[in-house]
Amino acid sequence: MSHEDKQSAAMQSTAMQTPLVKTRELTKYFDMGRGQRVHAVDGVSLAIAEREIVGLVGESGSGKSTFGKTLLGLHDKTAGEVRFRGEALPAHYRAADYQRLAGNMQMIFQDPYSSLNPRMTVGEIVGEGLSLHAHLKSAEVKERVAEWLRRVGLQPDHMSRYPHEFSGGQRQRLGIARALILEPDFVVCDEPISALDVSVQAQVVNLLGELKESMGLTLLFIAHDLSMVRYVSDRMAVMYLGSLVEIGRADELYFDPKHPYTEVLIGSNPEPDPKLERGRPSTAIQGEIPSPVNVPAGCRFANRCPKVMDVCRQVTPQLIPLKELTRQVACHLY
Amino acid sequence: MSEQKDLLVVEDLNVEFDTYGGVVQAVRGVDFRVAAGETLAIVGESGCGKSVTVQSIMGLIPMPPGRITRGSARLRGHEILGQSRIDGREIRGAQIGMIFQDPMTSLNPTMTIGDQIAEPLQVHRGLSRADAAREAIRLLEVTRIPEAAKRAKQYPFEFSGGMLQRAMIAMAIACKPEILIADEPTTALDVTIQAQILDLLQELQAETGMAIVLITHDLGVVARMADSVAVMYAGKVVERGSVDDIFYRSAHPYTLGLRAAMPSNDPALKQSLQPIEGSPPDLFAPPPGCGYAPRCPHAMVVCESQPAETPLAGTGARDHAAHCWLHHDESPMKPAGLFFRESDASRNEKFEGGSAVEEGRNESRR
Structure with a gap:
């Protein structure tokens, strides 16, 4: 597909009337006692179209994982709403809500070592969702598990084994099979490849890509590896200290970042090309991400921003669309 | 040096x-x-x-x-x-x-x-x-x-x-x-x-x-x-050389495989990722030959039984060496994408008329 084709396809998809998943001012604070609160996610509005892959990047502590979990109801919402196919989801999930939504929305977790119960067999782990939600006979569950193990590149006779008998890449495949066996429409992938070696990352990414094509999945792909996110995603969203600073088409955003933070983030990402690296000035910035307990007034990036202005320290910039690009940026420069 | x-x-x-x-x-x-x-x-x-x-x-x-x-x-x-x-x-x-x-x-x-x-x-x-x-x-x-x-x-x-x-x-x-x-x-x-x-x-x-x-x-x-790089696989150095040798003149299939498994950030091309299938060998019983042979797309019979001890020598300012049988004088093939030493060009006529070397070099410079 040529660049123009893809661009128009992406514009069509973003212009679609009802996005599959939409958050409006989604907010999650954690109470720390003594009147202190962690502002983990603060007013994030994001729409994800059907069959779209949105990559969410940001430093650790920026709230990406909390956003993904709150979106799925694994954390209660503090404020804001999540709509799935236009239906507003409850702020606090009851057992029946999980039961109802499990077939639509699923999650693939970051750490394939701690997210699989070591005392359950592979058959039990992958098949648990089916036995709980699909009302199938155990023989049918077994059949489906065998089919899914094959689909993710494992053997059906692995069913009686335990997680410790598998390598990291194989465990991540188990996590994928467990999430996808209910054939959900929407999957949050929380750093699905960061615990894996380079050669195995490509295996898992390609597997996700194939399954997305064959099942029509919609994905929120959370990661900190910028090159991989650009490769995987249609659109890319950048998060800093609980709020979105920039959203746009993955390629455009990567090669032409507008927000100073995106620029720093992408400039800090070392490229596997020595000639390019030698010619590139260092974009390292001073300081670290501030604590989300005492969120600074105004723009949250102001104290580290190389282009900071007076207004930045007083007024919080809103995400506004840029005229010439399919891009939204929260910065007073625009 | x-x-x-x-x-x-x-x-x-x-x-x-x-x-x-x-x-x-x-x-x-x-x-x-x-x-x-x-x-x-x-x-x-x-x-x-x-x-x-x-x-x-x-x-x-x-x-x-x-x-x-x-x-x-x-x-x-x-x-x-x-x-x-x-x-x-x-x-x-x-x-x-x-x-x-x-x-x-x-x-x-x-x-x-x-x-x-x-x-x-x-x-x-x-x-x-x-x-x-x-x-x-x-x-x-x-x-x-x-x-x-x-x-x-x-x-x-x-x-x-x-x-x-x-x-x-x-x-x-x-x-x-x-x-x-x-x-x-x-x-x-x-x-x-x-x-x-x-x-x-x-x-x-x-x-x-x-x-x-x-x-x-x-x-x-x-x-x-x-400045210089040593690429290790299964307990051995499979290729070493200057950083430019490793990135632009990769001589070992594993080095090339690693590079192909990473997304390239060249906006002009969005190639698909080429994963290295399989997983590294079990070092309780390391294979007698090249550790990479089971995953290598160019593996030959000899690769499974004997480790390649002859390194390819002297392609850059510093020693550039790869432990791979493909660089042996009698290797039947020169896969595209891999770098082969200059002096092979003349000898290469014996194999594929020398074109693979040029192709390989262009590939690796993309």
């Missing part, structure tokens, strides 16, 4: 470990050399033996269960394996400094940062307590830690990951080592903090002229930092 200029020469290093499951041959004949003032990157996936290699050089392998069965490591011509001091100075800490992947767990949580940096100064340089404490603060300033005097009195839990890694670097360079070994120094850090730490290492290297041995799995970090 001549012998004299090589600061550290490691030859045929073999390390194994006794475990309940049997003997793991973690390192199986590693060779590399580091010149003064240069940065050598050792690249490889988890379990390829890169950390064990440097830990055995530093004498950090617990023995038993570990065992160095063969090989040598010479610092300025002096054997250091099994030694704790040469030329009247401690090796570990004084002549070779080391920083680790996870600064959170490699510092003592019950000592202040200042005391931890002062400790090697008192032990190795014989400074008094007060002098060592002053020097510790100066070192924190050198590693760009703001409010160094106040920070020196704090404990590790009061530091962020990036600041702890700076403190680790301060400790490692306290005795002005000739070599700094950095074992995945930025793997646990965010990209913005990683960029700060990598810049700091380069600045310190420019000031002090120390050599850096950087262990990493991230080819981006290699491209930014390294």
Whole structure:
């Protein structure tokens, strides 16, 4: 597909009337006692179209994982709403809500070592969702598990084994099979490849890509590896200290970042090309991400921003669309 | 490069470990050399033996269960394996400094940062307590830690990951080592903090002229930092050369495979990722031939039975070598994408009329 084709396809998809998943001012604070609160996610509005892959990047502590979990109801919402196919989801999930939504929305977790119960067999782990939600006979569950193990590149006779008998890449495949066996429409992938070696990352990414094509999945792909996110995603969203600073088409955003933070983030990402690296000035910035307990007034990036202005320290910039690009940026420069 | 200029020469290093499951041959004949003032990157996936290699050089392998069965490591011509001091100075800490992947767990949580940096100064340089404490603060300033005097009195839990890694670097360079070994120094850090730490290492290297041995799995970090590179797989170095040799003239199929498995950031092309199928071999029973043969797209019969000992030689300013049978004179093929030495061009007529060499070179320069 040529660049123009893809661009128009992406514009069509973003212009679609009802996005599959939409958050409006989604907010999650954690109470720390003594009147202190962690502002983990603060007013994030994001729409994800059907069959779209949105990559969410940001430093650790920026709230990406909390956003993904709150979106799925694994954390209660503090404020804001999540709509799935236009239906507003409850702020606090009851057992029946999980039961109802499990077939639509699923999650693939970051750490394939701690997210699989070591005392359950592979058959039990992958098949648990089916036995709980699909009302199938155990023989049918077994059949489906065998089919899914094959689909993710494992053997059906692995069913009686335990997680410790598998390598990291194989465990991540188990996590994928467990999430996808209910054939959900929407999957949050929380750093699905960061615990894996380079050669195995490509295996898992390609597997996700194939399954997305064959099942029509919609994905929120959370990661900190910028090159991989650009490769995987249609659109890319950048998060800093609980709020979105920039959203746009993955390629455009990567090669032409507008927000100073995106620029720093992408400039800090070392490229596997020595000639390019030698010619590139260092974009390292001073300081670290501030604590989300005492969120600074105004723009949250102001104290580290190389282009900071007076207004930045007083007024919080809103995400506004840029005229010439399919891009939204929260910065007073625009 | 001549012998004299090589600061550290490691030859045929073999390390194994006794475990309940049997003997793991973690390192199986590693060779590399580091010149003064240069940065050598050792690249490889988890379990390829890169950390064990440097830990055995530093004498950090617990023995038993570990065992160095063969090989040598010479610092300025002096054997250091099994030694704790040469030329009247401690090796570990004084002549070779080391920083680790996870600064959170490699510092003592019950000592202040200042005391931890002062400790090697008192032990190795014989400074008094007060002098060592002053020097510790100066070192924190050198590693760009703001409010160094106040920070020196704090404990590790009061530091962020990036600041702890700076403190680790301060400790490692306290005795002005000739070599700094950095074992995945930025793997646990965010990209913005990683960029700060990598810049700091380069600045310190420019000031002090120390050599850096950087262990990493991230080819981006290699491209930014390294002068020369050793690529490890299954306990062996499969290819070594200058950073340009490795990236633009990859001569081993594994090096090429690693590069193809990473997304290219060239906007002009969005090629699909080529994963390396399968997984690394079991080092309890390492294969008799090339460790990469089961996953190699170009594997031949000989690759499974015999390791390729003949390296391809002398393609760049520094020795560029790959341990691969495809570079043997009688190899029946020259797969596109791989680099073959210049003199092969004439001989290549015997095989495919020489075109593959040109193709290969163009491919690798894309």
